[in-house]
Amino acid sequence: MTEPDFLRATRTAYDSWAAPYAELFANGLEDFPLDRAMLAAFADFVRTDGGGPVADLGCGPGHVTSLLHSLGLDASGVDLSAEMIAIARTARPDLRFEVGSMTALDLADGGLGGVVARYSIIHTPPERLPGVCAEFHRVLAPGGHLLVAFQAHDDPSELAESFDHKVALAYRWSPDRVAGLLTEAGFTEKARLHRAPTESERAFPQCHLLLSKA
Structure with a gap:
């Protein structure tokens, strides 16, 4: 099958x-207490x-995977970038990291207790997001938990707005x-965090959605 251009x-x-x-996130999430609180709540639910095992999808250098592990979860990471995975494996050799795409995960049906997709849906073309939700x-x-984070906009008439990342x-x-797409995919929303951006996040509001599989 031909790989999509995106x-x-x-x-x-x-x-x-x-x-x-990796250098940018060397300090993990020390400057993001609300983000840590959402990850802690997710870990409590799981x-x-x-x-059950938890997959950090779009794990990058593994800083969130490591935090999930410290919260008592059997966490592993998946990322599209082989270079990111190499860095994650070197920095955190006690954890599992694999190259993969959340559009077609090499994971069994119903095998996870939790999924984290922290800022990893942001590069997905809008027309492909329903397929990613279905893959989650x-x-x-059944009863597993999902935490999704992304940069937000405030126009409910538009699903997505592109920006210069x-x-x-x-x-x-x-x-x-x-949230509506995830509900259509079979999830129930449990909590939502909509916070102001930090200085390093430009002027974009940030959103975290915590859901469970119905």
């Missing part, structure tokens, strides 16, 4: 940015509901529209 372009861009990107649903066990073409999303 996957090829995103992989190439992140391969070339892997080292500076542990309470059986503590496929790999999660430092690495590759990216999209800001309507929180209501993304």
